[in-house]
Amino acid sequence: MPALDLSALDPEQAAAVRAPRGPVCVLAGAGTGKTRTITHRIAHLVANGHVKADQVLAVTFTARAAGEMRERLRAMGLGGEAGQVQARTFHSAAMRQLRYFWPQVVGDVPWRLLESKFPIVGQAAHRAGLGSSTDLIRDLLSEIEWAKAMLIAPEDYPAGANKYKRDAPADPIRVAQVYAGYESAKTSADGLLLDFSDLLLHTAAALEDFPSVADEFRGRYRSFVVDEYQDVTPLQQRVLDAWLGERDDLTVVGDANQTIYSFTGATPNYLLDFSRRFPDATVVRLERDYRSTPQVVSLANRVIGAARGRIAGTRLALIGQRPDGPEPEFAEHADPTAEAMAVAGRIKKLIAKGVPASEIAVLYRVNAQSEPFEQALTERGIAFQVRGGELFFQRPEVRQAMTALRQVDNRDDLPDDARGGAELITLVRAALAPVGLTAEEPAGAQAKERWSSLLALVQLTEEVVRHDPEMDLTGLLRELATRAEAKHPPTVDGVTLASLHAAKGLEWDAVFLVGVNEGLLPIQHALGDNSGSGESGIEEERRLFYVGVTRAREHLTISWALARSEGGRANRRRSRFLVGLVPDDSPASRIASSAKGPKVDERKRPLCRVCLKPLIGTYATMLGRCRRCPAELDATLLEALTQWRSEKAETLRVREFVIFTDTTLNAIAEQLPTDDTALALIAGIGPKKIESYGADVLAIVASRLRVTSGKTAGQK
Numbered sequence: 001m002p003a004l005d006l007s008a009l010d011p012e013q014a015a016a017v018r019a020p021r022g023p024v025c026v027l028a029g030a031g032t033g034k035t036r037t038i039t040h041r042i043a044h045l046v047a048n049g050h051v052k053a054d055q056v057l058a059v060t061f062t063a064r065a066a067g068e069m070r071e072r073l074r075a076m077g078l079g080g081e082a083g084q085v086q087a088r089t090f091h092s093a094a095m096r097q098l099r100y101f102w103p104q105v106v107g108d109v110p111w112r113l114l115e116s117k118f119p120i121v122g123q124a125a126h127r128a129g130l131g132s133s134t135d136l137i138r139d140l141l142s143e144i145e146w147a148k149a150m151l152i153a154p155e156d157y158p159a160g161a162n163k164y165k166r167d168a169p170a171d172p173i174r175v176a177q178v179y180a181g182y183e184s185a186k187t188s189a190d191g192l193l194l195d196f197s198d199l200l201l202h203t204a205a206a207l208e209d210f211p212s213v214a215d216e217f218r219g220r221y222r223s224f225v226v227d228e229y230q231d232v233t234p235l236q237q238r239v240l241d242a243w244l245g246e247r248d249d250l251t252v253v254g255d256a257n258q259t260i261y262s263f264t265g266a267t268p269n270y271l272l273d274f275s276r277r278f279p280d281a282t283v284v285r286l287e288r289d290y291r292s293t294p295q296v297v298s299l300a301n302r303v304i305g306a307a308r309g310r311i312a313g314t315r316l317a318l319i320g321q322r323p324d325g326p327e328p329e330f331a332e333h334a335d336p337t338a339e340a341m342a343v344a345g346r347i348k349k350l351i352a353k354g355v356p357a358s359e360i361a362v363l364y365r366v367n368a369q370s371e372p373f374e375q376a377l378t379e380r381g382i383a384f385q386v387r388g389g390e391l392f393f394q395r396p397e398v399r400q401a402m403t404a405l406r407q408v409d410n411r412d413d414l415p416d417d418a419r420g421g422a423e424l425i426t427l428v429r430a431a432l433a434p435v436g437l438t439a440e441e442p443a444g445a446q447a448k449e450r451w452s453s454l455l456a457l458v459q460l461t462e463e464v465v466r467h468d469p470e471m472d473l474t475g476l477l478r479e480l481a482t483r484a485e486a487k488h489p490p491t492v493d494g495v496t497l498a499s500l501h502a503a504k505g506l507e508w509d510a511v512f513l514v515g516v517n518e519g520l521l522p523i524q525h526a527l528g529d530n531s532g533s534g535e536s537g538i539e540e541e542r543r544l545f546y547v548g549v550t551r552a553r554e555h556l557t558i559s560w561a562l563a564r565s566e567g568g569r570a571n572r573r574r575s576r577f578l579v580g581l582v583p584d585d586s587p588a589s590r591i592a593s594s595a596k597g598p599k600v601d602e603r604k605r606p607l608c609r610v611c612l613k614p615l616i617g618t619y620a621t622m623l624g625r626c627r628r629c630p631a632e633l634d635a636t637l638l639e640a641l642t643q644w645r646s647e648k649a650e651t652l653r654v655r656e657f658v659i660f661t662d663t664t665l666n667a668i669a670e671q672l673p674t675d676d677t678a679l680a681l682i683a684g685i686g687p688k689k690i691e692s693y694g695a696d697v698l699a700i701v702a703s704r705l706r707v708t709s710g711k712t713a714g715q716k
């Protein structure tokens with residue numbers, strides 16, 4: 001193996017790397033090189049003959065993080081192949097071990113991994129006299145997972161739920177019945193079904209109860225490393241303890257101030273209590289931040305500096321190591337649409353300045369916030385991907401809502417005046433009620449998520465009606481369908497849209513934290529809530545904000561909107577977490593008091609090429625003219641373009657809309673572009689599309705123009 005270069009480490013990192021075999025704890029903030037430190041420590045232990053590479057087991061919590069660790073180890077010549085360091089998630093490590101030890105422990109009884117818990121929980125819920133809604137079942141399922149992660153047995157669930165002040169999806173006695181029913185249903189005459197938690201439980205039990213298994217295992221693995229240790233659950237800790245036995249060759253790294261998964265049972269207590277448990281431990285604190293500019297670091301320090309409680313007491317002020325960069329920006333907007341348009345505009349500029357789209361992220365608190373950003377990026381022709389989630393219009397609850405709206409639209413017993421104008425909003429709300437749109441936010445995480453998506457649809461409707469007071473349900477459905485189909489297929493090279501939870505551990509050159517409003521960050525249900533670790537729910541929300549801020553390497557923009565929907569009442573406030581952070585000279589400090597607002601944003605809208613008024617709505621923006629403005633569409637050309645698209649789709653084996661949507665083809669047939677510049681002016685056609693299809697399209701248009709012998713002048 002190559003000699004290890006310790007010069008790539010700072011003195012504290014090197015101290016952790018060089019510490020003798022035995023317990024080591026690295027307690028440090030975001031971007032200080034924790035992951036780098038543990039990979040180097042593994043390499044150091046191996047290089048100095050303290051352990052063999054294949055005696056090291058490195059674990060973390062997500063497959064992505066395990067992959068990243070393997071990648072960094074491979075770069076140091078310690079790849080993931082046989083005979084090498086094992087870098088895995090807790091679950092995958094346990095699964096391998098259980099497969100190997102099962103015959104010694106259980107004998108002939110077969111087991112298999114439970115693919116879907118849903119039907120079993122559903123049956124158990126039915127037997128316990130609970131409803132069968134998908135949301136309820138999913139919430140029951142999460143609750144059972146939480147109890148198992150906390151090592152709480154079914155009969156102890158009611159007491160546990162009370163102790164940890166859980167927002168239980170049903171009466172705790174009933175939840176306990178469902179939990180018990182679920183557990184017993186997994187055992188049948190043909191063997192055992194094990195869920196992920198069972199894998200961990202059985203692995204721990206095999207090591208705890210069978211000395212021969214423990215001896216064999218402990219002879220095989222001698223050194224353990226855990227990344228992101230603040231995320232460990234009591235169940236995972238039990239497995240780790242079983243792996244270790246009486247030994248203490250354990251290195252852990254983590255940042256208690258990035259604990260954002262308390263609701264799943266994760267707790268930073270093991271990290272914080274490490275040196276109490278291992279009094280001889282080498283404890284290292286890292287303060288130098290290698291990820292972000294001093295400007296971003298300073299803001300991060302102020303965000304977490306306001307935190308209170310035991311976890312906050314362990315924080316260290318970070319010291320930025322990178323060269324200076326721009327000051328973080330703060331921006332207040334009239335509504336989420338205006339916010340999204342401004343963000344998309346800034347992104348366009350960053351890309352023009354050379355920042356790759358894949359190095360840019362838009363982060364929000366809940367997935368339902370993504371729609372206006374998907375829309376604004378689409379309108380600007382910027383490719384994007386939604387990490388850890390689906391595009392808004394592809395989410396199951398949104399699809400159900402669209403079906404419900406279509407059914408209402410198809411009814412012929414509705415009077416016309418109930419379908420349009422102000423009545424349209426009432427109609428939409430009523431149509432969405434059976435899909436889950438209650439007046440008040442419901443209990444349960446899944447139900448809440450569904451509810452916020454449905455509410456986002458109502459807000460979209462309000463926006464559409466405000467722009468076009470005569471809009472009816474059929475028109476609304478067409479507007480929504482255009483929005484849905486206009487979205488570029490997600491691409492990994494594009495801008496990332498993600499929730500703050502999904503952004504953990506990742507980094508980008510430019511980060512936009514959006515919707516930093518009271519009620520969103522902190523989220524409404526965290527106010528006065530208890531996260532389960534005995535502290536206020538607000539503190540976990542503050543840590544989420546901190547995680548968001550620390551994802552940015554260089555550019556950071558924090559924004560919020562005053563109204564829920566475009567042109568709506570400005571009854572929202574910016575987040576309490578921003579108190580003292582927004583500089584007095586920031587434009588964001590002023591907008592609230594002056595009566596600007598939508599007008600500013602109106603000016604940024606593209607104009608109708610017929611009447612020159614600002615374009616409103618996606619359909620219009622894509623066409624480049626108002627819906628009602630007259631247009632001359634060359635039907636023969638449209639036919640030729642449609643024919644070309646279908647042949648192209650067949651050759652490339654993709655769906656037709658991936659090439660161009662109907663609306664884009666319409667726009668081409670109306671606007672008759674004669675060069676790339678004219679093509680680029682059509683919404684839905686970005687540089688990639690021009691590169692792939694521009695020549696084809698221009699050739700088709702040109703041959704049509706020749707036929708009509710120049711009678712139709714190219715309109716630019």
Ligand code: ATP
Nearest residue numbers: 008009010029030031032033034035036290291505
């Ligand atoms: P997080 O808390 O977000 O998981 P982390 O503490 O694990 O962050 P790393 O991902 O290990 O941080 O490091 C952050 C960045 O800083 C990486 O790009 C890493 O290569 C770089 N880095 C770490 N230590 C040093 C160093 N001593 N010199 C130069 N760059 C470093």
Ligand code: MG
Nearest residue numbers: 034035227505
């Ligand atoms: Mg890390």
